[in-house]
Amino acid sequence: MPKVVSRSAVSSSTDAQPTASAAAALRVYYCICGEFILVIEKSLSVLPKRKTDGATIVRSQDNATGKAVVFKFNANHIEPVLIERPGGHEWQYRFSCPRCNLLVGYQSTPPPIKSAPYLYILKGALTQVQGQVPKNAFELDDDVAMSDS
């Protein structure tokens, strides 16, 4: 009989777990100026990266290869740019920090956010610690890093 009691106690604690861990799993990211930019259900460090520029790939829509990542993105739309790639050209509809205008990400179609299959977060643009420069911020542009040192 004591075993039955302990078993029911275990099952009630596992029932409670999913809600608690889902809330705890939400990550918040800030611009290096301290502005809140992104809340997301997964750490950016575990998401795939683009080979071309190292940007983090956030799936914004369900598609054949997987489900959309749940996130809220707080950024301003700015002028799109046409980027030259080895295989051709690519439009980037860009987003910047609402406070300091630092470029934080882009997608392949005009706004609103999530109208494209993916959102790209620029390498080194966001940090999980408010007011702290991300470790890889200076890997963004070799010329900038060189002129700084």
Ligand SMILES: [Zn+2]
């Ligand atoms: Zn900022």
